[in-house]
Amino acid sequence: MYPRFSLSQFLSRILPLLFLFSPTSAQLAQNNEDPTTINTMEEFSGYPIHEPPHSFFSNSLSVDAQTLQKQIGELSTFSDSPAPSVTRILYTDKDVLVRRYVKNLMGLAGLSVREDAIGNIFGRWDGYESELGAVATGSHIDAIPYSGKYDGVVGVLGAIEAINVLKRSGFTPKRSLDIILFTSEEPTRFGISCLGSRLLAGSGALEKALKTTVDGQNISFLDAARSAGYAIGQDDLSNVFIKKGSYYAFVELHIEQGSILEERGISIGIVTAIAAPASIKVDFEGNGGHAGAVLMPNRNDAGLAAAELALAVEKHVLESGSIDTVGTVGILDLHPGAINSIPSKSHLEIDTRDIDEKRRNIVIEKIHQSAVTIAKNRGVELSEFKIINQDPPAQCDKSIIEAMEAASKELNISHKSMISRAYHDSLFMARISPMGMIFIPCYKGYSHKPEEFASIEDIANGVKLLALTLAKLSLQ
Numbered sequence: 001m002y003p004r005f006s007l008s009q010f011l012s013r014i015l016p017l018l019f020l021f022s023p024t025s026a027q028l029a030q031n032n033e034d035p036t037t038i039n040t041m042e043e044f045s046g047y048p049i050h051e052p053p054h055s056f057f058s059n060s061l062s063v064d065a066q067t068l069q070k071q072i073g074e075l076s077t078f079s080d081s082p083a084p085s086v087t088r089i090l091y092t093d094k095d096v097l098v099r100r101y102v103k104n105l106m107g108l109a110g111l112s113v114r115e116d117a118i119g120n121i122f123g124r125w126d127g128y129e130s131e132l133g134a135v136a137t138g139s140h141i142d143a144i145p146y147s148g149k150y151d152g153v154v155g156v157l158g159a160i161e162a163i164n165v166l167k168r169s170g171f172t173p174k175r176s177l178d179i180i181l182f183t184s185e186e187p188t189r190f191g192i193s194c195l196g197s198r199l200l201a202g203s204g205a206l207e208k209a210l211k212t213t214v215d216g217q218n219i220s221f222l223d224a225a226r227s228a229g230y231a232i233g234q235d236d237l238s239n240v241f242i243k244k245g246s247y248y249a250f251v252e253l254h255i256e257q258g259s260i261l262e263e264r265g266i267s268i269g270i271v272t273a274i275a276a277p278a279s280i281k282v283d284f285e286g287n288g289g290h291a292g293a294v295l296m297p298n299r300n301d302a303g304l305a306a307a308e309l310a311l312a313v314e315k316h317v318l319e320s321g322s323i324d325t326v327g328t329v330g331i332l333d334l335h336p337g338a339i340n341s342i343p344s345k346s347h348l349e350i351d352t353r354d355i356d357e358k359r360r361n362i363v364i365e366k367i368h369q370s371a372v373t374i375a376k377n378r379g380v381e382l383s384e385f386k387i388i389n390q391d392p393p394a395q396c397d398k399s400i401i402e403a404m405e406a407a408s409k410e411l412n413i414s415h416k417s418m419i420s421r422a423y424h425d426s427l428f429m430a431r432i433s434p435m436g437m438i439f440i441p442c443y444k445g446y447s448h449k450p451e452e453f454a455s456i457e458d459i460a461n462g463v464k465l466l467a468l469t470l471a472k473l474s475l476q
């Protein structure tokens with residue numbers, strides 16, 4: 001568990017680099033050259049970027065893993081449940097304090113900080129061609145009740161450290177670099193996941209819905225936002241929208257929340273696509289009746305309709321022929337729920353995901369047809385078939401994937417391509433920007449519970465890869 005970068009190793013790595021660097025800066029000063037005129041990685045490093053693969057520049061990237069580990073620990077103490085669990089809900093006191101903590105770190109990293117009307121926080125390092133689309137990275141710091149320290153946090157504190165890594169290396173960005181802390185990735189308080197990124201990416205439907213959205217305590221979204229110092233004196237939240245094209249690229253660093261990387265002993269997952277979920281609520285209604293008195297030919301059992309639909313979901317998902325199509329009936333409730341009573345009502349909630357939107361929508365259509373047919377054949381009423389959300393999946397951008405792969409090779413970090421089956425703020429950023437994601441291993445794939453853990457070595461690899469990827473994209 002001990003960080004790979006012990007202090008002595010850290011010094012032995014860094015000290016020679018400091019000596020390597022000083023002549024370079026001296027030369028620049030002598031020649032009276034403005035360092036901002038260096039605009040390719042080759043010029044910056046003084047070596048061709050591909051040969052040798054271990055370039056001077058990638059060698060000079062050094063992550064302060066101990067400080068980062070300390071910050072992750074500190075951030076986890078802003079919690080409404082006892083350690084090691086973490087509970088941090090949107091616009092609560094702890095959420096406000098942790099935002100202050102992050103803004104402070106952004107400031108210390110020399111970034112200029114701004115916040116929008118719902119509390120998405122941006123820390124910017126201006127590039128020398130700041131009129132070009134910026135390169136952004138970021139994630140979230142909210143945590144569902146009794147969850148862990150790493151989900152989202154690694155992508156925020158890791159991003160700040162990636163900026164620090166680049167600053168220490170002497171790098172100068174061409175395109176500006178932005179770190180974004182997204183408001184409320186988790187749906188805990190208002191039932192809306194990825195609230196900040198969804199709105200930022202221009203969801204007019206969400207902008208409208210937020211005017212009337214309340215939490216479980218009947219506190220309105222706008223009142224809650226105001227209590228945290230946001231949306232003061234404004235009901236119109238459309239100023240949160242960011243125009244398509246404002247960002248040249250967006251890259252999110254995140255724990256895998258699955259066990260593939262750990263099982264295979266691979267350090268980095270390069271995400272190629274994010275599967276997007278759709279969710280559906282279904283209700284059947286029948287006559288119910290006494291479990292002994294009503295004979296079989298006379299029944300219209302709402303429970304059996306639900307059971308048949310659950311099997312139909314599995315069948316339609318398997319018919320897609322792709323391993324990427326999944327479907328789950330996670331909720332199946334029967335009413336009245338007594339052993340001697342024929343179910344008169346049933347309620348199902350179905351989650352289905354795919355990386356191919358058309359294929360996922362075909363599954364939804366087939367599920368709908370089955371629900372109608374089952375209701376007809378069983379003489380029950382299909383009283384509700386409601387698609388709650390049907391978000392498009394997102395493909396990661398080819399040139400960002402290439403930048404991440406090239407960076408992994410230069411840094412000699414093992415990597416593999418993979419699909420993100422959970423969704424993230426990146427899914428919504430993909431609506432306005434080319435997008436990519438970097439996964440790091442996490443212990444047994446645990447997430448959303450206190451046992452969530454990522455080793456500091458894996459986090460440091462992720463940060464280093466993020467730093468080099470941001471540098472490459474910034475110079476494009």
Ligand SMILES: *[C@@H]1O[C@H](CO)[C@@H](O)[C@H](O)[C@H]1NC(C)=O
Pocket residue numbers: 218
């Ligand atoms: C929620 O608050 C609104 C406005 O304050 C009020 O009109 C409404 O009755 C409340 N609803 C409940 C369920 O308390």
Ligand SMILES: *[C@@H]1O[C@H](CO)[C@@H](O)[C@H](O)[C@H]1NC(C)=O
Pocket residue numbers: 054412
């Ligand atoms: C790259 O990493 C592998 C595995 O960790 C190691 O065996 C190899 O020596 C490294 N290559 C370089 C050039 O550092």
Ligand SMILES: [Zn+2]
Pocket residue numbers: 140151152185254424
């Ligand atoms: Zn997350």
